[in-house]
Amino acid sequence: MNLPLTYSDWHQYSLTHPEAFWAEQARNIPWFTPPTQILSTDENGLTRWFADGQLNTCYAALDYHVENGRADQVALIHDSPVTNTIRQFTYRELRDEVARLAGVLQKLGVTKGDTVVIYMPMIPETAFAMLACARLGAIHSVVFGGFAPHELALRIDDARPKVVLSASCGIEFTTIIPYKPLLNDALRQASFQPEHCLILQRPQCAAELQIGRDHDWQLLVSRAQPADCVPVNATDPLYILYTSGTTGKPKGIVRDNGGHAVAIKYSMQAVYNLQPGQVMFTASDFGWAVGHSYSVYGPLLQGCTSVILEGKPVRTPDAGTFWRVVQTYGVNVLFTAPTAFRAIKKEDPEAVLSRNYDLSSLQSVFVAGERCDPPTLQWLQAIVHVPVIDHWWQTESGWPMVADPLGIEELPVKPGSATKPVCGYDLQILDEDGYQLGPNEMGLVCLKLPLPPGCLPSLWQDDVRFRASYLSRFPGYYLSGDGGYVDEDGYVFIMGRVDDVINVAGHRLSTGEMEEIVSSHPAVAECAVVGIACPLRGQRPVGFIVLKDGFQIQETTLETELVTLIRDQIGAVACFRNALTVKRLPKTRSGKILRKIIRYIADGEAYTTPATIDDPLILNEIKDALLRRRIGQPFEID
The missing domain is CATH 3.30.300.30 (ANL, C-terminal domain)
Structure with missing residues (x-):
C-alpha cells in the first residue's frame, strides 16, 4: 500500500481495512509473541483484538526502554506544591521500583489473573502500583483516593481483590485527609475481604496498621526481591476502571493488555504528536481514565517523560502553577479538563501570571472531559499561541474518539467542535429510531461496530449488562450516551450527555x-x-x-x-x-x-x-x- 498522506486517507483506510491498519500499528509494540489473529470474535460474540498475541504491558513501558537506550532518561516527574517536593525517576529507577513492589505483591500471593485495588493519592507510588500489577499479569483497579467508604466497598465487592494498596493520607489543598479510616470503614461495609492491605506511610499522617492484615509498604519493599515480567495474552485484562451506572451499581470497564497498548501508543503519535524523549503533562488524577492513559501508560509506552501534579491548578500555590510546570520541565503537550482553565481564568482573567513564564516548549494543549466553551478556548489560544484541541472520549474508549490528529495532519480549529473522528472510529449520528441523520442534525452519537483496539471489550464479569448498556438499542452500534451533530465539513460537535438535551x-x-x-x-x-x-x-x-x-x-x-x-x-x-x-x-x-x-x-x-x-x-x-x-x-x- 502507498502510505496515505492526509487524515481523510488514513481514516477511510482504517474503516475499510481495519485488520491491515491495526496490524501495522501493532508492529510498534514489543510483543513476546506477535499476533497473527488481528480481529476476531470470542465465544460470547464480542469483538477481540490480537487474540493470539502475548506481551507484558510493564515490559513495553519500562524494561524495553531500559534495554534500548533510555535507561537514564527521566520517565516520571512528581511535582507536589502541597508538600513542596519534587521527585524524578529515570526509566531504570522506575523499572527497579516497580520490580521490587511487584516482588512484594508476589510474596503476598498475587499471581497472574488476580485483582488488586489501589486506593491512593497523586504520588509516584500509585504509578508504581499500577505497573507492578501489570508486571505480574495481575488486574489493577484504581479507586480515586479519598472516595467515600461506601463507594470503595462497592468496588471491593465487585473486583474481589487479593490485596488492597493504599496510603496513610492524601492532601487536598492544605487539608490532610487520612485514608486509613476510610479504608477501614469500607472493609467493614464490604462483603468480600482482601487477604492483605499494603499501606504507604506518608510523613504528613501516620496510619495505624492492623496486625495480620496490614503491612508497611516501605518495610516490605526494602526486603523484596525484584519480580520479572509475566507474559499475558493480549485479551487478558490489564485493569478494571469503575464508572457510574444508571442502576447505582458502578460499571467495571475492562481494558485488555494488547488492544490497550496498541491503541494508546498509536494515539501518542497520531493524536498528540509526541515523539520519544518529549514531555507530557497530564493534570488528571490516576483514578480517572485520563490518568491511566496519559499520566502513566501512554507516555511510558512512547518513551516520553510524564509529569504528574499533586494539587489543583489554583491555590497550589496560585493560578500560575500550570505555567510554572510547563516552563520548569519543558512540557511539550499539556492535557487537562476545560474546568481547570476556567478556574485559572476566573483567578487571572487577564492572564497576567502566564506572562511570568516561558511557554515556548509547548506544541499543543488538549482539553477533554466536558465541552470547552468558545470563550475559554479563545482565552487559552491567546496565551499559548499553539493549537488548543478540544477532543472527546470516554472511560469506555480509554483513548480519543474525536480529535485533531496533529501527528497526521493539523486541521483547522472550529470553536465548540471536538474536530473529526480518530482513525478506527466510524462515528454516526442516529435519531431515536436508529436512522442516520444528516449534517447539522442533532441526535445520538453512536459508533459503528467493531470498536477499534483499546475500547472496552466488555464489563467486568458482566457481558449481559455490557450489551444492555451499550449495544442493545441500535444493533451493530455502540451507544455513547452523548448527543451531538456533525456539520457539513465532518466536524463533530458533542453537546453533552443525552440527558442534557432538553425538550421544551x-x-x-x-x-x-x-x-x-x-x-x-x-x-x-x-x-x-x-x-x-x-x-x-x-x-x-x-x-x-x-x-x-x-x-x-x-x-x-x-x-x-x-x-x-x-x-x-x-x-x-x-x-x-x-x-x-x-x-x-x-x-x-x-x-x-x-x-x-x-x-x-x-x-x-x-x-x-x-x-x-x-x-x-x-x-x-x-x-x-x-x-x-x-x-x-x-x-x-x-
Whole structure:
C-alpha cells in the first residue's frame, strides 16, 4: 500500500481495512509473541483484538526502554506544591521500583489473573502500583483516593481483590485527609475481604496498621526481591476502571493488555504528536481514565517523560502553577479538563501570571472531559499561541474518539467542535429510531461496530449488562450516551450527555449551546444550564452563573441581559428566563459539573450525594438560590 498522506486517507483506510491498519500499528509494540489473529470474535460474540498475541504491558513501558537506550532518561516527574517536593525517576529507577513492589505483591500471593485495588493519592507510588500489577499479569483497579467508604466497598465487592494498596493520607489543598479510616470503614461495609492491605506511610499522617492484615509498604519493599515480567495474552485484562451506572451499581470497564497498548501508543503519535524523549503533562488524577492513559501508560509506552501534579491548578500555590510546570520541565503537550482553565481564568482573567513564564516548549494543549466553551478556548489560544484541541472520549474508549490528529495532519480549529473522528472510529449520528441523520442534525452519537483496539471489550464479569448498556438499542452500534451533530465539513460537535438535551414544548434544545451563549457574557466566569420540570412546557432551562472575580452586576440585570442573548441567538422557543448567581458550581473532584444533581434539586427529586463531589456544601448554595427566586418544586407555578 502507498502510505496515505492526509487524515481523510488514513481514516477511510482504517474503516475499510481495519485488520491491515491495526496490524501495522501493532508492529510498534514489543510483543513476546506477535499476533497473527488481528480481529476476531470470542465465544460470547464480542469483538477481540490480537487474540493470539502475548506481551507484558510493564515490559513495553519500562524494561524495553531500559534495554534500548533510555535507561537514564527521566520517565516520571512528581511535582507536589502541597508538600513542596519534587521527585524524578529515570526509566531504570522506575523499572527497579516497580520490580521490587511487584516482588512484594508476589510474596503476598498475587499471581497472574488476580485483582488488586489501589486506593491512593497523586504520588509516584500509585504509578508504581499500577505497573507492578501489570508486571505480574495481575488486574489493577484504581479507586480515586479519598472516595467515600461506601463507594470503595462497592468496588471491593465487585473486583474481589487479593490485596488492597493504599496510603496513610492524601492532601487536598492544605487539608490532610487520612485514608486509613476510610479504608477501614469500607472493609467493614464490604462483603468480600482482601487477604492483605499494603499501606504507604506518608510523613504528613501516620496510619495505624492492623496486625495480620496490614503491612508497611516501605518495610516490605526494602526486603523484596525484584519480580520479572509475566507474559499475558493480549485479551487478558490489564485493569478494571469503575464508572457510574444508571442502576447505582458502578460499571467495571475492562481494558485488555494488547488492544490497550496498541491503541494508546498509536494515539501518542497520531493524536498528540509526541515523539520519544518529549514531555507530557497530564493534570488528571490516576483514578480517572485520563490518568491511566496519559499520566502513566501512554507516555511510558512512547518513551516520553510524564509529569504528574499533586494539587489543583489554583491555590497550589496560585493560578500560575500550570505555567510554572510547563516552563520548569519543558512540557511539550499539556492535557487537562476545560474546568481547570476556567478556574485559572476566573483567578487571572487577564492572564497576567502566564506572562511570568516561558511557554515556548509547548506544541499543543488538549482539553477533554466536558465541552470547552468558545470563550475559554479563545482565552487559552491567546496565551499559548499553539493549537488548543478540544477532543472527546470516554472511560469506555480509554483513548480519543474525536480529535485533531496533529501527528497526521493539523486541521483547522472550529470553536465548540471536538474536530473529526480518530482513525478506527466510524462515528454516526442516529435519531431515536436508529436512522442516520444528516449534517447539522442533532441526535445520538453512536459508533459503528467493531470498536477499534483499546475500547472496552466488555464489563467486568458482566457481558449481559455490557450489551444492555451499550449495544442493545441500535444493533451493530455502540451507544455513547452523548448527543451531538456533525456539520457539513465532518466536524463533530458533542453537546453533552443525552440527558442534557432538553425538550421544551416539543423542541429538542441543547443546554450546551445555551451555555456557550451565556459564557460569552463578559461577567460570566462559569455556568451550567439545566432543564427543570415545567408543567406547561415539559422542561425549561435555568442558568446557574459564577461571576468573574471583582465583577459587579445585579442578578436581575445579568438575568435580563442573558435572556436577551439567548432570545437573540436561539429564539423565544428556548424559554430561557432565569439566571441565578451562585458562588460555586457543584463538581466532581475531576472537575465535571454535576448538572444532573442540580436538576434533581430544582425538580424536588430524591438524590444521593455523589461520593465524587468536590464539596457537598455547594449543593446548599444551589438550593438557596432556587429558594431565593422561588424556582423549582414546590415553587414552580407557571
